[in-house]
Amino acid sequence: MDAQVKAKPELKVIREEEIPHLLVPGEMGAILELTVKDKDGKVTDHRIMRSGSFVRQFLELLWIEAFQIPEIAPYSVRDTANVLQAICESKWSFACNAAATDVTLGIIIGTGTVAPTINDYAIGTIIPHATMNYGAVAFGAPASDTTTSQFTITRNFANVSGATVTVNEIALYIKGYKYNVTYYFMAIRDVIAGGISVPNGQTLTVNYREQAVV
Secondary structure: OOOOOOOOOOEEOOOHHHOOOOOOOOOEEEEEEEEEEOOOOOEEEEEEEEOOOEOHHHHHHHHHHHHOOOOOOOEEEEOOOOOEEEEEOOOOOOOOOOOOOOOOOEEEEEOOOOOOOOOOOOOOOEOOOOOEEEOOOEEEEEEEOOOEEEEEEEEEEEEOOOOOEEEEEEEEEEEEEEOOEEEEEEEEEEEEEEEEEEOOOOEEEEEEEEEEEO
């Protein structure tokens, strides 16, 4: 049975004093926060680290939007199926507001252990919804302090497999478009050294906190 998850994305607010500081001045990147909780909400594992951060599709899609690439002259970007897709600018690009059960969009988890490279286009080995129930993606509103501005993308994964699941890799999938056709692209991929174990009946919460630091 699916865990109880929200069908629509929600917006959360992080307090200024909760903003993590792991990036250096002048850097843009992401912070990865992992929390495992039991059925009573007790934290059994918590980690916070620098993300391996963005792969090439993120910058290619950003360039398409910044340059306003038109439909008549699209730019090829490799999607999560390893197919080069002709993409143009769209107001829907970069969307990652996945609904519950959706394993094509938003934060995705897997078991692959190969180190990230700039040319990665998909997660190595996905963990399916039937093993770790994928909740709806939620968002933290933009927040800033004297040096750092950020927003948060978050998703819960409930282990219903009957056994402990080790999550080794985490990725963020976003949308791109041409002629109103939707394609999916990986923007970030991380591999967790040693993995993070999620016992049966417990929930993993993944936060990607995208940041810019001065």
